[in-house]
Amino acid sequence: MNARSTIFALALAMAACAGQDFTEPPTVEEEADIAQTVSDFKRASPDIQKFFDEAHAYAIFPSVGRGGLGIGGARGTGWVFENGEVIGSTTMNMLTVGAQAGGQAYAEILFFKDADALSSFKAGRTELGAEATAVVLKQKATAEAGYNTAGIAVFVLPKGGAMAEASVGGQKFSFEPLEGTQ
DSSP: OOHHHHHHHHHHHHHHTOSOOOBOOOOHHHHHHHHHHHHHHHHHOGGGHHHHHHOSEEEEEEEEEEEEEEEEEEEEEEEEEETTEEEEEEEEEEEEEEEEEEEEEEEEEEEEOSHHHHHHHHTTOOEEOTTOOOEEOOTTGGGGOOOOTTSEEEEEEEEEEEESOOOOTTEEEEEEEBTTOO
């Protein structure tokens, strides 16, 4: 077999495997991080319970790391829940340009109002643009919070560090379903 046919065979094999990727369920450690994150959010603002009760689904990012000096970025991995059950994993990436300095860690939860908002997220069509805002949790902060026009409510809970700028604009998300779910 010459090099050209070897490359063609490899490309064909990769294309055959290029269907939907699947993820494994959360590990015991990841489940503990998720539970602690939910507990931290509820302790910071008990009113957030209404979003857990009423949302069609939600995505939890137990830890997002962010840093920047002029140009910045953030990344976090998390889990997506529908009807209280894990349906897949998610990754958030963010790139920002502008007046910013520092680094921080925070937890983030996205609540999906309905099946359409979740479907858009799962299809990779959810992006929080520069105009996006998140509710930074403080006591009673959720009382006035609501869903954006895409049917998503975003909450963040600072864990440490300091940034001179604190938007969530520019976030892009990917979704990988658990094996056996769609």
